[in-house]
Amino acid sequence: MTWLVTGGAGYIGAHVVRALPAAGERVVVLDDLSAGLPERLPPGTPLERGTVADRALLDRVIAGHGVTGVVHLAARKRVDESMAEPLLYYRENVTGLRVLLEAVVGAGVRRFVFSSSAAVYGMPEADLVTEDTPCVPLNPYGETKLAGEWLVRAAGRAHGLSTACLRYFNVAGAARPELADTGVSNVVPMFFDALTRGAAPRIFGDDYPTPDGTCVRDYIHVEDLAEAHLAAARRLAERSAAGPAGTDLTVNVGTGRGVSVRELADLVAEITGIREPAPLVVPRRPGDPARVVASAERIGRELGWSPRHGVPEMVASAWEGWGARRSAPS
Numbered sequence: 001m002t003w004l005v006t007g008g009a010g011y012i013g014a015h016v017v018r019a020l021p022a023a024g025e026r027v028v029v030l031d032d033l034s035a036g037l038p039e040r041l042p043p044g045t046p047l048e049r050g051t052v053a054d055r056a057l058l059d060r061v062i063a064g065h066g067v068t069g070v071v072h073l074a075a076r077k078r079v080d081e082s083m084a085e086p087l088l089y090y091r092e093n094v095t096g097l098r099v100l101l102e103a104v105v106g107a108g109v110r111r112f113v114f115s116s117s118a119a120v121y122g123m124p125e126a127d128l129v130t131e132d133t134p135c136v137p138l139n140p141y142g143e144t145k146l147a148g149e150w151l152v153r154a155a156g157r158a159h160g161l162s163t164a165c166l167r168y169f170n171v172a173g174a175a176r177p178e179l180a181d182t183g184v185s186n187v188v189p190m191f192f193d194a195l196t197r198g199a200a201p202r203i204f205g206d207d208y209p210t211p212d213g214t215c216v217r218d219y220i221h222v223e224d225l226a227e228a229h230l231a232a233a234r235r236l237a238e239r240s241a242a243g244p245a246g247t248d249l250t251v252n253v254g255t256g257r258g259v260s261v262r263e264l265a266d267l268v269a270e271i272t273g274i275r276e277p278a279p280l281v282v283p284r285r286p287g288d289p290a291r292v293v294a295s296a297e298r299i300g301r302e303l304g305w306s307p308r309h310g311v312p313e314m315v316a317s318a319w320e321g322w323g324a325r326r327s328a329p330s
Helices: 011-022 055-064 079-084 086-107 140-159 187-196 222-242 261-272 297-303 311-327
Strands: 002-006 026-031 047-049 069-072 111-117 162-168 170-172 202-204 219-221 248-253 280-282
Touching: 002 011, 011 026, 011 222, 026 055, 055 086, 069 086, 069 222, 079 086, 079 140, 086 111, 086 140, 111 140, 111 222, 140 162, 140 248, 162 222, 170 187, 170 222, 170 311, 187 261, 187 311, 202 261, 219 222, 219 311, 222 248, 222 297, 248 297, 261 311
Parallel strands: 002 026, 002 069, 026 047, 069 111, 111 162, 162 248, 170 219, 202 280
Antiparallel strands: none
8 A cells, every 4th residue: 555644744744654664554745844854754755745735736646656545644733823823724724634635535545544633622621531522622723623524524424435533632752863843832842942941941820620730631652643543544444445435433542641741841850851940830821721631442442552652751752852953963
């Protein structure tokens, strides 16, 4: 099989692109390189530069590479940016997905893995968030991911696609230093950025109804997340081979274990050895739920997947990548 991985030169995408060939699958990457880095890709990986909104390009790539399945990761993903520019997010994340699905259906591709997000849940009132927890997103980013799921499942039912929507939680870590997250919008690199500048890492609120007053989140190692994409891709291939009817699967990708922001800050200080300045508590951010932790029961049952890495490994590997990035020649 040949999988088209959109956004494959990005932080998460590059890990998926390495996981698929390691399991014997062929890949081709489509990325506009607005956030992706070509050097993240293994040597010899076909890279097509462009966006999923370009139907002519999609038709050429799918036909030219004999694509038989798609893993769709390309998307805008910053919550604050989505609040300021909702039209941009709906255009990139929803309209772009529609064009991609039109190309997929037109080419007769029958397998589609969609990279969704726990942001679809909003502020769930549950100790463990299951796939049946009501989806009430709080921002345009989460809305576009939920709309994307609707669109993927509807196209699957109408056109016989086998589809999987992966709702993953807070992603951290790196399989290799050169694959580390280069942005500072996620909490772990945000802490690294502050500490290496001599600034105090910020904790947004310590008056939540949690054991230490700070938000509790479920952190998933990016290498485990890549393995979840591989497991989903293989399940869709098996289902498609069994018959013409499509199938849909929606699963959380998390560990089922919560870590508070204060605990994470302490762990970052321990691993980096940078304990000063101490974290600074600032007012809550609007829309931050107190606790969001996944139930990972369904993905284990459906795909036989379970996480292999803990939070200390995530932070340590991310810190190694951060150091490699800072020491690299500009």
